[in-house]
Amino acid sequence: MTRREFLTGAQAGRHPAAGPQVSRRPYRGSGMTLPLLGFGLMRLPQRDGKIDLPVAEAMVAKAMEAGCNYFDTAYMYHDGDSERFVGRVLADYPRGSYCLVDKMPVVMMKEAADNARIFGEQLARTRAGYFDFYFLHWMNAAHWAKARALGTLDFLKRMKAEGKIRRLGFSFHGEPETLREIAEAYPWDLVQIQLNYLDWDLCRSGEQYEVLTRLGIPVSVMEPLKGGTLVSLTPEARAVFERADPKAGMASWGLRYVASLPNVRVVLSGMSSPEQLEENLRTFMPFRPLNDAERLTVAGALEAYRSAAAVPCSACRYCSPCPSGVDIPRNLALHNQIRRGTSVFHAKLVYDAMPERQRASACVGCGACRAKCPQQIDIPARMAEIAREFA
Ligand code: SF4
Ligand code: SF4
Known part of the structure; x- marks a missing residue:
């Protein structure tokens, strides 16, 4: 035509x-x-x-x-x-x-x-x-x-x-x-x-x-x-x-x-x-x-994608709420996204759109979350790493 x-x-x-x-x-x-x-x-x-x-x-x-x-x-x-x-x-x-x-x-x-x-x-x-x-x-x-x-x-x-x-x-x-x-x-x-x-x-x-x-x-x-x-x-x-x-x-x-x-x-x-x-x-x-x-x-592909992550966070949220308001699983998911190198730009966009208190940079390192994580992720250390990553 x-x-x-x-x-x-x-x-x-x-x-x-x-x-x-x-x-x-x-x-x-x-x-x-x-x-x-x-x-x-x-x-x-x-x-x-x-x-x-x-x-x-x-x-x-x-x-x-x-x-x-x-x-x-x-x-x-x-x-x-x-x-x-x-x-x-x-x-x-x-x-x-x-x-x-x-x-x-x-x-x-x-x-x-x-x-x-x-x-x-x-x-x-x-x-x-x-x-x-x-x-x-x-x-x-x-x-x-x-x-x-x-x-x-x-x-x-x-x-x-x-x-x-x-x-x-x-x-x-x-x-x-x-x-x-x-x-x-x-x-x-x-x-x-x-x-x-x-x-x-x-x-x-x-x-x-x-x-x-x-x-x-x-x-x-x-x-x-x-x-x-x-x-x-x-x-x-x-x-x-x-x-x-x-x-x-x-x-x-x-x-x-x-x-x-x-x-x-x-x-x-x-x-x-x-x-x-x-x-x-x-x-x-x-x-x-x-x-x-x-x-x-x-759902199966999503599970396979998540399990190949750098940090084994399952988004169970047992660590939440953080007393400082940090959205721990979300920060970890963005961290994983960057580690896979698949969508760095979008990870940064999402991080910037989060309220400041929810970002990894708001973590004060109190450690209240550490013992709650069944995956034994060192959450305060990861939050510090993520804050540097997105700074
Ligand atoms: S260590 Fe950081 S993320 Fe964990 S509870 Fe304390 S402020 Fe929240
Ligand atoms: S408890 Fe551990 S695995 Fe569960 S959401 Fe928090 S960091 Fe992720």
């Missing part, structure tokens, strides 16, 4: 059927549907430090052809080139034939005037006219306080009233308690959280999902593969998946796990190559939810 042929018959929330299409899920009974696979534009293919335009454009064309027409960009991605790229590549498609998501980079803002300045730049870069979804980017307790101080939500409400934003949401990295506070502050249309089978407990992502579900807020998933961690895994964990299904890729297990959750509307994947795109499209054309046996396979 050529781009020109695509132009005929494309309408908002629908997609002209061509070949096999990505499975879609209804969005709030509005008649609108979203593709279960969304295209994250933060890790586009690169050449000489810049977006490899021919390859990236071909990927977008392929995605559109398959009905994967939800594109997620942000002011900071590729230093602004992601927004410019999407503006250029989607300009040939009818505006109603795709969903564009952009985000306000609260972390970069200095004064209230930045609201209008940045938003105006984004409209110009993306040439979109309006955003189908617009998020407060990277919310946590500190960034939410800053957004309120700078009047960002009020500004975005005005943009919504003017039709420049169709639906308002936020992306989140933090604790479920903070998520609930933000989620209850406004009738949000969509919230993006980091969700995958490893973070379900580790980052309390499962609790985050439940908070949003109870409030009736649809979920968009970021990092379903934990920045590639769930593709590389460990040999032991990979073997569990390969025994269950020798043909299924590691990515397909991670994507299917989150897409099987009923309140998930779209699963973002930051695809960097045509091969990744092809593999992900196959997973969703059509999508098959995990069955009971497959859920057990994921």
Whole structure:
């Protein structure tokens, strides 16, 4: 199907059927549907430090052809080139034939005037006219306080009233308690959280999902593969998946796990190559939810992954609560993640998002936890090591 042929018959929330299409899920009974696979534009293919335009454009064309027409960009991605790229590549498609998501980079803002300045730049870069979804980017307790101080939500409400934003949401990295506070502050249309089978407990992502579900807020998933961690895994964990299904890729297990959750509307994947795109499209054309046996396979792989850890913490929490408030098993899990070398960036992100009193650096070395650990882990020594690791 050529781009020109695509132009005929494309309408908002629908997609002209061509070949096999990505499975879609209804969005709030509005008649609108979203593709279960969304295209994250933060890790586009690169050449000489810049977006490899021919390859990236071909990927977008392929995605559109398959009905994967939800594109997620942000002011900071590729230093602004992601927004410019999407503006250029989607300009040939009818505006109603795709969903564009952009985000306000609260972390970069200095004064209230930045609201209008940045938003105006984004409209110009993306040439979109309006955003189908617009998020407060990277919310946590500190960034939410800053957004309120700078009047960002009020500004975005005005943009919504003017039709420049169709639906308002936020992306989140933090604790479920903070998520609930933000989620209850406004009738949000969509919230993006980091969700995958490893973070379900580790980052309390499962609790985050439940908070949003109870409030009736649809979920968009970021990092379903934990920045590639769930593709590389460990040999032991990979073997569990390969025994269950020798043909299924590691990515397909991670994507299917989150897409099987009923309140998930779209699963973002930051695809960097045509091969990744092809593999992900196959997973969703059509999508098959995990069955009971497959859920057990994921649990078995997770167990195998955890048992290959540098510190044998089973997350039993017998050591908790720490009188100083340190979240001991979580710090140890992040330590293990760094030791495996699979996702150092994400471990640091999670550590920074934790309240200071929960970080390993808050350990005062009282030793109250040491005798409680059935694994005989020298917890105070490990906390000191982790504090240095993340300093
Ligand atoms: S040694 Fe550190 S982690 Fe253990 S109970 Fe004391 S303050 Fe908490
Ligand atoms: S008691 Fe030991 S094994 Fe259990 S969570 Fe604490 S550190 Fe981990």
